[in-house]
Amino acid sequence: MPDLSMSEDLVDVTRSAPTVRFYAQLQLAFDHFNQMLFEGRLTPCLITLRSSNRHNGYHHAKRFMNTKGEWLDELGMHPGFMGLRSVEEVLSTLVHEMVHHWQQHEGTPSKSNPHNREWAQKMRKVGLVPSDTALPNGRETGHGISHFIEPQGAFHRACVALLEQGFALEWFDRHAPVHPEQMAARVDQLKAAGVVAVMSEATGQPVSSTVVVPTPKTGSDRVKYVCQTCGIKAWAAAETLIDCGICGQALAPPQV
Numbered sequence: 183m184p185d186l187s188m189s190e191d192l193v194d195v196t197r198s199a200p201t202v203r204f205y206a207q208l209q210l211a212f213d214h215f216n217q218m219l220f221e222g223r224l225t226p227c228l229i230t231l232r233s234s235n236r237h238n239g240y241h242h243a244k245r246f247m248n249t250k251g252e253w254l255d256e257l258g259m260h261p262g263f264m265g266l267r268s269v270e271e272v273l274s275t276l277v278h279e280m281v282h283h284w285q286q287h288e289g290t291p292s293k294s295n296p297h298n299r300e301w302a303q304k305m306r307k308v309g310l311v312p313s314d315t316a317l318p319n320g321r322e323t324g325h326g327i328s329h330f331i332e333p334q335g336a337f338h339r340a341c342v343a344l345l346e347q348g349f350a351l352e353w354f355d356r357h358a359p360v361h362p363e364q365m366a367a368r369v370d371q372l373k374a375a376g377v378v379a380v381m382s383e384a385t386g387q388p389v390s391s392t393v394v395v396p397t398p399k400t401g402s403d404r405v406k407y408v409c410q411t412c413g414i415k416a417w418a419a420a421e422t423l424i425d426c427g428i429c430g431q432a433l434a435p436p437q438v
Contacts, residue, residue, distance in 0.1 A: 204353050205229065208259065208276070211344065215277050218340035219308040224280060225287055227255040233359070238263050238328075239275040241282035255283055265354035265393050266365045270341050272351060274310055274331050281305050297327035309335025316368060318375045330377055357394045407433035 208229045216224045228246050238260050245256035257279045264272050281304050285291050292298040302312045302322040309332045313320030316328035331338055404417045409426040416424055416433055424433040 200353065204231075204351070207349070207351055211273055211276055211349065212257075212280065214344050214349075215273075215280060215337075215340055218343065219277065219336055220280065220284055223288065224283055225255075227257045227283055230256055230258045231261045232258045233260055233262055233355070238267075238272075239279045241279045241286070243286050255286060257283060260359065261353070261355035262357060262359040263365075264351055265356065266358055266360070266362050269345070269349075269351055270331065273341055273344070274329065274337060277308060277337055278305070278310060278329055281308060281310075295324060297323050297325070299323055302327075305329060306332070307336070309337030309339070317371055318377055330372060333377060358396060361395050362393060409433050 212224075212227075212229060216222055237258075240256075240258045242256040242258065244253045246254040248254075257276070259272075259276065259279075263275070281301060282291075282296070284304060285301050289300050289304070290298075291301075297312065305312045310329040311318070311332050312322040312327050312329050314322075314324065314327050316330055318330070321327070405420050407416045407418060407422070407424050408414070409429065409431055411429045411431045412426060414426055414428055414433075418424060425431070426433055
């Protein structure tokens with residue numbers, strides 16, 4: 183087989199591949215905000231696209247290691263939200279996680295509190311207002327802290343500079359983690375609070391006709407079974423026959 187490692191044709195194909203282009207867009211945004219908001223001080227990390235039921239994005243310290251024993255943090259982005267939110271808000275999630283990355287290497291992260299006071303102060307410095315409701319006057323520290331964009335703040339200015347260069351995210355996950363109406367309601371709440379949620383009304387994505395919305399959650403059909411001898415419990419569908427692995431007795435069906 184011929185050696186294609188340095189083939190110009192192979193390089194051209196790689197550059198045109200959707201995977202490379204899309205991750206290159208995310209890396210370009212990371213590099214831009216690193217220079218504009220963090221003085222270029224952030225160490226490299228590995229940006230990933232991963233679905234999460236609860237988060238727009240996340241930071242995971244020392245998630246990856248290479249064959250030389252070198253570590254890289256992971257900065258994960260949920261592609262499902264990219265079709266529901268403006269590109270500005272998607273990029274604000276990237277910077278939110280970049281603040282976690284900054285704190286991991288230059289600050290003092292708390293083991294029990296991923297969003298401590300130091301993190302909140304850095305968020306405000308880069309132009310993102312921490313809030314557990316993602317709206318004004320929310321709690322700034324603790325678990326489950328989101329943010330909203332400070333009008334005319336540092337992130338806003340840096341984002342405008344990036345978008346003016348023609349930056350755009352080319353792809354998004356059609357399978358949305360939440361219904362589009364939930365995201366639209368938050369934008370309306372921000373407007374009502376006097377905070378400009380995005381720099382333009384357009385989301386940049388043809389959401390209405392292409393996004394697959396999640397189906398409503400239904401109640402679980404699993405019920406609890408209990409061993410009458412040792413008390414061990416198990417959960418299974420109704421009318422399931424289960425024997426206890428400890429004493430061999432049949433677990434009793436749920437009481438009516």
